[in-house]
Amino acid sequence: MFFCSFFPVFICSFMVAAPIFGYLGDRFNRKLILSSGIFFWSAVTLLSSFIPKEYYWLLVLSRCLVGIGESSYSSISPTIIGDLFTNNKRTVMLSIFYLAIPLGSGLGYILGSIAKDAGGDWYWALRVSPILGLTAGSLILIFVPEPKRGSADQLGGRIKTRTSWLCDMKALAKNRSYVFSSLASAAVSFATGAFGIWIPQYLVRAQVVQKAAESCTYQPCSSRDSLIFGAITCVTGLLGVVIGAVTTRLCRQKTERADPLVCAVSMLGSAIFICLIFVVAKKSIVGAYICIFIGETLLFLNWAITADILMYVVIPTRRATAVAFQGFTSHLLGDAGSPYLIGLISDALQESYATSALWQFLSLGYALMLCPFVIVLGGMFFLATALFFLDDREKAERQVNQLSRPPSTVKKGSNGSPRECCSAILLNTANSHTNVLSLPVDLHQVP
Numbered sequence: 001m002f003f004c005s006f007f008p009v010f011i012c013s014f015m016v017a018a019p020i021f022g023y024l025g026d027r028f029n030r031k032l033i034l035s036s037g038i039f040f041w042s043a044v045t046l047l048s049s050f051i052p053k054e055y056y057w058l059l060v061l062s063r064c065l066v067g068i069g070e071s072s073y074s075s076i077s078p079t080i081i082g083d084l085f086t087n088n089k090r091t092v093m094l095s096i097f098y099l100a101i102p103l104g105s106g107l108g109y110i111l112g113s114i115a116k117d118a119g120g121d122w123y124w125a126l127r128v129s130p131i132l133g134l135t136a137g138s139l140i141l142i143f144v145p146e147p148k149r150g151s152a153d154q155l156g157g158r159i160k161t162r163t164s165w166l167c168d169m170k171a172l173a174k175n176r177s178y179v180f181s182s183l184a185s186a187a188v189s190f191a192t193g194a195f196g197i198w199i200p201q202y203l204v205r206a207q208v209v210q211k212a213a214e215s216c217t218y219q220p221c222s223s224r225d226s227l228i229f230g231a232i233t234c235v236t237g238l239l240g241v242v243i244g245a246v247t248t249r250l251c252r253q254k255t256e257r258a259d260p261l262v263c264a265v266s267m268l269g270s271a272i273f274i275c276l277i278f279v280v281a282k283k284s285i286v287g288a289y290i291c292i293f294i295g296e297t298l299l300f301l302n303w304a305i306t307a308d309i310l311m312y313v314v315i316p317t318r319r320a321t322a323v324a325f326q327g328f329t330s331h332l333l334g335d336a337g338s339p340y341l342i343g344l345i346s347d348a349l350q351e352s353y354a355t356s357a358l359w360q361f362l363s364l365g366y367a368l369m370l371c372p373f374v375i376v377l378g379g380m381f382f383l384a385t386a387l388f389f390l391d392d393r394e395k396a397e398r399q400v401n402q403l404s405r406p407p408s409t410v411k412k413g414s415n416g417s418p419r420e421c422c423s424a425i426l427l428n429t430a431n432s433h434t435n436v437l438s439l440p441v442d443l444h445q446v447p
Contacts, residue, residue, distance in 0.1 A: 009060055009064045009067070010064065010066065010067040011336045012064075013063075013065070013066075013067030013068050014068070014071045015071075015331045015332055015336065016068075017068040017071040018324040018325070019324050019325060020071075020324075021071050021320070022075045022321040022322070022323060023165055023320075023321060024320075025075055025076040025320030025321075026168070026319070026320045030320070031144055031145075031146045032141075033072055034077060035137040035138075036137075037068075037069045037071075037072025038072075038073060038133050038140070039137045040068070041065070041066045041068075041069025042069075042129070042133030042137065043130065044062050044065040044069065045126055045130050046130035049127050074323070074327055075324040076323075078094065078323055079149075079319040079320045079323060080144070081097055082094075082311040082316065083147035083316060084145070084147050088249055091245055091248060091249060091308050092245060094304040094308055095244070095245035098303045098304040099237075099238055099241050099242070101237060101303070102233065102236070102237025102238050102300075103237075103238060105230070105233070115128045149319075163317065163318070169321070172314070172318065175313055176385075176387075176392060177260070177309060177313040177389050177392040178322060178392070180388070181260065181263075181309050181310065181326075181381070181382065181385045182325070182326045182329045183329070183378070184263065184302075184378040184385065185302075185306050185330045185334075185378075186330045186332075186333035186334045186378075187267070187375055187377055187378025187379075188334070189331060189333070189338075190333065190374045191338070193334055193335020193336070193338045194338040194339055194342045194368065194371055195296075196233070196339075197339040199229055199292065200226040201364065202281065202361070203289075205357070205360055206282060206288065207285060209357060209358055210283075229292070232293055232296065233296060235293075236296035236297040236299075237296075237300045237303075239297050239300075240296070240297045240300025240303065241303050241304050243297065244262065244301035244304060248262050248305055248308075256389075257386045257389050259305050259308060259389065260309060260382045260385035260389050263302035263382040263385075264379045264383045264385075264386065266302055267302065267379035267382060270295045270296075270299040270301075271295075271372040271375040271376045272295075272372075273291045273292075274291070274295040274299075274371060275369070278368065278369060281365070299375065302382070309385065309389070310322055310323065312389070313389065313393050313395075315396050315400050341370070342364075342370065345370065346364045346366075346368075349362075350363035
């Protein structure tokens with residue numbers, strides 16, 4: 001219940017703050033915003049470790065503030081990488097960046113558990129991550145450069161004109177590759193959010209049905225399945241990102257649409273193995289874990305590739321806004337509501353047979369079957385992205401060339417001033433159809 005209280009607060013604050021940081025990231029010094037966000041969430045996390053138990057609402061509020069801090073990091077970091085590297089090298093660097101999500105999650109559980117055991121209280125887990133956060137923020141300030149926007153895309157020059165926020169949003173809404181890939185990303189988020197909450201519980205119920213375990217009626221219940229699932233998620237995240245980067249690089253030699261096609265195939269393959277989880281789990285927990293391993297690996301294949309697609313089809317001066325709204329869409333349509341939707345469906349199905357262990361297991365499985373259907377829908381969105389990817393990439397390249405022209409080459413209007421860049425971009429597009437430091441604490445130990 002502790003996690004269920006924190007999760008919506010964190011996600012909602014993240015969603016609200018992301019568009020704000022996207023706007024700031026396209027117009028001001030990104031390195032300062034990035035490091036400030038890390039310092040902010042590190043300070044909040046450290047201070048929250050001193051909140052007494054009777055002030056539970058303050059602890060929830062601290063998670064809200066951490067969501068604001070993390071939104072600055074998630075919205076801006078990929079855009080700096082996009083301005084430092086291009087093509088295959090950018091894919092590799094984005095893959096390394098996204099490797100930190102499962103790696104950091106795994107280390108968070110490990111270091112958090114060690115700190116809790118050493119200090120004798122779970123509050124000590126909240127005092128480890130701020131040290132790492134302050135270190136990371138300091139290293140960013142000292143060593144990470146602040147590249148000019150578009151410096152990697154436009155060699156020998158830089159983009160000299162910025163468009164208004166309204167113009168940016170209109171352009172993103174008309175960018176079909178961006179829109180479809182964002183919807184596909186929301187499908188991934190929907191599945192991972194639901195799985196993170198419900199798959200461990202589903203496997204516990206499967207063991208009860210198999211008579212390999214007793215139903216838990218008193219808290220705290222065993223966290224073994226949660227830890228196993230967490231470990232699998234960390235490993236599959238690492239494997240998925242690496243395999244995705246390698247596969248995309250090889251497939252680019254065959255087709256220029258490799259990025260969205262690799263994502264589409266991996267999503268459709270993932271749906272097959274995730275469906276098998278609910279077929280196998282009643283007979284074999286080991287078989288279910290194998291299906292989870294393969295299904296999640298294929299699902300996580302597109303983490304870095306989706307970010308790379310965005311870098312190709314969105315011009316540098318609006319990438320932070322694009323990343324922010326893609327994250328907003330992913331959470332809003334994905335993990336912000338999927339755990340609760342699955343829970344509501346499961347409760348409705350088992351209402352008539354609430355005391356039956358078998359029906360509790362089956363009803364949750366039937367509810368979770370919604371996830372592979374959403375994943376298939378995500379695969380369809382990636383196929384739609386593949387249809388428009390080349391046109392949108394070429395359009396973005398033309399816009400970068402326009403925006404990076406010296407002022408003397410820009411046509412002047414009747415009043416002698418340069419015409420608004422927004423108008424030029426809209427004219428060109430008128431005929432065409434857009435972790436993280438995880439909480440390092442064993443949630444089952446929290447009162």
